[in-house]
Amino acid sequence: MRDLQRRLAAAGCPPAGGLSGRFDQSTLHAVTTFQEVRGLRPTGDCDEQTWLAICEAGWHLGDRALKLEAPHVRGDDVVALQQGLNHLGFDCGRPDGILGSATARALLDFQRNSGINADGVCGPTTISMLARLLRQSGSGPGVASIREHEVRTGVSTFESARIVIGQFGGLSAITRGLARSLRNDGATVMSTDEYEASAHAAAANRFGATVYIGFEPRTEPGTTIAYFAVPHFESFGGRALATSLAIALDGIVSDDPTIVGMRLPVLRETRMPAVVVTVGPVRAIVDAAEAVSRAVEVALRAWMHRMAEDPTGATPRPTAVVDP
Numbered sequence: 001m002r003d004l005q006r007r008l009a010a011a012g013c014p015p016a017g018g019l020s021g022r023f024d025q026s027t028l029h030a031v032t033t034f035q036e037v038r039g040l041r042p043t044g045d046c047d048e049q050t051w052l053a054i055c056e057a058g059w060h061l062g063d064r065a066l067k068l069e070a071p072h073v074r075g076d077d078v079v080a081l082q083q084g085l086n087h088l089g090f091d092c093g094r095p096d097g098i099l100g101s102a103t104a105r106a107l108l109d110f111q112r113n114s115g116i117n118a119d120g121v122c123g124p125t126t127i128s129m130l131a132r133l134l135r136q137s138g139s140g141p142g143v144a145s146i147r148e149h150e151v152r153t154g155v156s157t158f159e160s161a162r163i164v165i166g167q168f169g170g171l172s173a174i175t176r177g178l179a180r181s182l183r184n185d186g187a188t189v190m191s192t193d194e195y196e197a198s199a200h201a202a203a204a205n206r207f208g209a210t211v212y213i214g215f216e217p218r219t220e221p222g223t224t225i226a227y228f229a230v231p232h233f234e235s236f237g238g239r240a241l242a243t244s245l246a247i248a249l250d251g252i253v254s255d256d257p258t259i260v261g262m263r264l265p266v267l268r269e270t271r272m273p274a275v276v277v278t279v280g281p282v283r284a285i286v287d288a289a290e291a292v293s294r295a296v297e298v299a300l301r302a303w304m305h306r307m308a309e310d311p312t313g314a315t316p317r318p319t320a321v322v323d324p
Contacts, residue, residue, distance in 0.1 A: 001027075004046060004054070008034060011057040039229065039262035049265060056097060066122035068104035078103070081122055083232060084130045085110055095233050096268045158301050159186035164204040166192045166214040166266070170282045174215055178293040185297065201269035209272050211241065211303075213296065218280030223254045226276045228268060229261025237273030241303045245277060248299035252291050253284055 002019045005027060009015070013034040017026035023046075032044040038053050046054075052074075059075030066073060066081060074097050082095035082103055090106040090113075104120055111118040114129045163182055167175040172193060179191040192203050197214075204212040218224075225245050227238030239261070246257040267274050279285050285292065 004051075005030075007054045007058055011054055013037065040264065061122075062124070062127050066099055066107075067120055068099060068101065073099040079230065081107070081130075084134055088130075088133055093271075094228070094235065095230060096228075096263075097230075098269070158304055160188075161210045161300070161304065162188045162190075162208055163300070164190050164192065164200075164207055164209040164212045166194070166200040166204075166212065168195075168197070168214065168216045170217045171215045171279075171285065173286045174289050174292055177289050178296055181293045181297060182300075197264065197266040198269055200266045201274075204270050204272065204274070209270075211237075211272055211300070212266070212270050212274035213241075213245075214266055214274070214276040216276055216278045217282045217285070218278050220280055221254055221284070222280060223249055223257035224260060224278045225249075225257055226260050226262040226264060226267060226278070228263060228270075228274065230263055234261050235267075235273055237307065238267070238275055240306055241273050241299070242275045244299040244303040244306070245275060245296065248295040248302070249277075249292070252295055253279055253288050 001021045001023060004023075005015050005019050005021075008027070008030045011034055013030045015024075015026040015030040017024050020027070028044045031046050031050065032042045034040075034054065034057075035042040035044075035050060038057070040050060040053060056075040059077040061077040061080040063077055066078060076097060078099045079095050079097040081099075082092040082097070085092050085103070085106045086095065088110065090110045092103040092106045093100075107122055107126070108118050108120050110130070111120075111126060114126075114133070116125050116129055165175045165179050165182075175191050175193070179189045182189045190203065190207050190209070192200050194200055194203065200212070200214060223246075225242040227242045228235040229239070239259070242259045246259050249257055262276075264276055266276060
């Protein structure tokens, strides 16, 4: 327990009760605060997902050598590396904190272009060069944001779209009906009921999906639509899809759906625009399954049209709540 409390303090969320060695009220509050800051569900439970996020938050660039490994290295030091490389024009993809093949290629490219040993290892020499060049560079969105902007303008038509629909318990009636309706209208659809969010992401990536939509139940009434966002970066395509869904679903099972930027595992690990729709109560959602299916299809069509016709993202949208 003291290890948890120490790690929370290092992550900027110290329990007011200090290193008590007990999961007391102050530790519960610290865990909840960390989850909120981190873009996770603020349950207050230190589950596996939260514990891994706390461990990742403890890494700072320079604490360890970074290189492509199996399984992939994860941590805030990887985020810092990705943000720096992206800013300088070496495309890592979105800064998800996972050192995969795209980040490894960008790291090698940076080393070659900087005249340092191109060994694919981010150590002191690479970090020093990265810091020096970043001090000399201006401000800007970075190549990952620009690349996603370009991807947005080339979204497939609905009939050629590859759509993955997932659910995390109790909402199979929604996903089955939605998948059937989308297939009938010409889309290629895969549905998944896997328990683990990472399994959803892996399935969507293997499928080469155009878009992923996940459904998650909640006990209380209301609708929240989450897309991928971290400090200094958000998925434009994901945010636009969340906006279209909020407009289409408004008034069907709840009023004024909330749009929020988060780093839930399925949003973090998918390689395409992705959203998670958290809705409740389950009975009300199941009863409105047909209306929900129609609304989601309307939202998908509107989103694809917007991606093709409105690359600047200037279309007005509901106010979005983006966690840090």
